[in-house]
Amino acid sequence: MLLSVFIAVAGAFTLALGSALQERDAVRAPGRQVARAGFLLHLLRQPRWLIGSGAAVLGACLHLIALSGAPLTIIQPIGVTGLLFAIVLSAAFNRQRVRVSQILAGIAVMVGLVGVLVAFPHGTDLPVLSTGTALWLAGGVAAAGLAVYLTAHWMPSGMRALMLAAAGGAALGTTSGLARVITANAVQDPLHIFSWLTLLAGVTAVFGALLLQNAYRTGHFAAAYATLLIADPVVGVGIGALLLGEGVPDTPVEQVGAALFALLAFAGTVALARSRHRNPEADGGPAFTVGVSTSRTR
Template identity: 30%
Template sequence: MTPDLQLPAAVSNLTPFQALMIPVALVGAVFLSLGAQFQSRGVKRVEAKLGKQSKGLSIGHVMALLGSGYWVLGTLMLGIAVVLQLISITFAPLIVVQPLGAVALVITTWFSSRSSGIPLGQPARRAVWTCIIGVGIFVAIAAFVGHESAITQPQLITVLLILAVVLALVLVSFRVVAKHKSALYYIVGAGILYGFVATLAKVTLNRFVNHTFDWVTVLAIVGVVVAAGLGGYFVQNAYSTGSADLVIAGLTVVDPIVAVGIGVIVLGEATGAPVIAVLGFVVAAAIAVTGVFLLAKHHPEAARR
């Protein structure tokens, strides 16, 4: 019997139509970057008028955002980004297209540098590349050891239970951490929540496509709405306490790590992966997260303070 040297489906069996989802995801990343820039400007302008809050954006601030042209335009662009992302993850493996949002980090950092008039220093560039390299290594490993399989009802229930625990932890920690106005807290929280949004959205869309809609799918839809709503609120607070490039760095690093991590650990997309691959996941994630912390220290707006 000859040894099985075939690559997993996510790499070797990518159909032309699935490959088309790669540019779709990349265009979505461009809209993600532009949307983040405009939303950030909208939040800054609203706070300039109404003042900053000590514990996150107030209801008055949130309502004022609806009248901000910059914020509304940014929201529309983010809406387009979400639609393109949903299309890509519906028809292509999550581990292939989800992390491509890291492209938005490069675009957003460049825009931040241009708008602030501060050139990107070498430390900021290293931070950006550290994020991208970490995500790239993570995805490369996932692509080689990962595979897609039918998602069972118990697996989906497990994801929902983990999300419930995460929501509880986020709500409890918010009362403690929010008063410190920590940009990294909001960014990491939003990234984790959006990671669940991406995973549950893919599962829900696949169940619609495969005509396997059931009561658990309804709970998944509720989970998507709740996680997306809370994640969106965290993002707005992140704009208030940090720069747009830092927000995008966190989202494009934490989001795919969480989404792919759920796929690997809960959905069994890396069943049978060697120990070295698992260690590679940990190292790559650590590299990417390190890049986020470095960017928090060296991004253009930080240099202006």
Template identity: 35%
Template sequence: MSNVVIGIALALLSSVAYASAAVVQERLAELPVSGLAKNPRWWIATALNGVAAILHLAALRAGPLSLIQALGVLTLPMAVPMAAATWRRRVSLLEWKGIVFTLAGLVGLVLLIGSAGTGGVLTMTQLVVLLVVTGGVLVALEGLSRMPRASLLWSAAAAGVAFGTSSAVSQTITVRLTDAGLSAVLTPLVLIAGAAVAVLTVAGLLLTQRSYRDGLGAPLAVSTIANPIAAAFIGILLLGDQITGGYPGTALALACAAGAALGVTLLAASPHDGGHPAVSVSASAPD
């Protein structure tokens, strides 16, 4: 029981760190990519994301996957009020409704797809195919976000796919290192997987940064949904995972996804989402 308590505590701290990073990133949403490296706040956000990832991994070592993953979605209800506070406004009723629907759908999805993992690993062929397909999906989603009158939620979806794929590839690295020890570090599979995780993580951070230009709530909800869904697809198609509960579980997962989608719609429709004060981010950020 003590290990579970430790896992819960670490998962909560991870959610706080992720939420804090999201709030900092939103403040820099209007900066060009070339200007991010020059801004100390970007490095603070990057450090917070790194700490959050380490805490999440530590939580998974101490507690059951289904519970820890479910607690991870608390990033959304934490980040939206924190962002509202930084802009000195109240969270609207519509936003709270969106948070509730999104959170309920996410918890259901995580419990259904997060507890059925088999701990499988990708083969070299599977890894290469996965990275090629993921690259194509990311390019397509980002392309959609740049079309006239398109929504930056496509960038948020791309960020979620990048992070979800990174998590799935990270599992292969972890299992290989656990089975073979440090000698596995220099194997081609682990080297390529490690490089892929680094690239996907950076891509996810930049795509997330771009998606926050229209506000925090809806993009964060979309990326949070896309992350476990992408990981679940990879697990089911390549690693032998199954959705808990068979066909009834699949039907329930679809219902949860619909609930989460409704929540995102409410967040996107909120008059406050994307309604930042008329203050230049670049002017307010330190040089």
């Protein structure tokens, strides 16, 4: 148990470190405020971004390893502590101080997210998802993400960070849902990994990465990372509940509790987005107000 806890802490830190390193090059990359797909090709040529991506993948793998040795109710709260690591690391890289308000907002997001995840039951049955349903699911998420991507240029930078990160997190959450089906069935039949679901999961993951890196590009890293931490698992849990038969909170108390925890996480994320701490290299300057823009950034 203690080893799993240590691995979970290491995974949370490594994932946060990798994401903070990615942000550095995402902000500095050439292009428009909302960059096109070629933006990812540019990032793939940046050694620091590649190191960050490797660290993020390692962090995700460590989290999965930790889950194999300890209950979700223990490991998941440790996993979301990565938000606090991300806030501190981003501030250190940008030579900024971490405000108490940022830490409190980060804690609100963590508590809210853990509350939502714990409220949902976690099934053990073999998940099944038809190719047709998977196509509708991925297509719907892609359409919503594309709408955000095409309109994000006209949004204030803070709102742009939230919307792109939410869309990217939804795409990555969809990837996680597809991956759950693929890996669970591959245990019984290894050839199941060579399927249309695997290709679909790969395409969805790349699209999610494009949206997420554009969210980091705004300079509001803490808000974007917090939104990712909410959108990814919540969408994954939603897919499990609605499409894979893993269930939803049964009692009214659990349902109201899940809603309240979700509101707490949302409030914490908005507080982070309203923070004046922003990567100084991002265009538009450090100050902004969610939903209100007095002047258009260049």
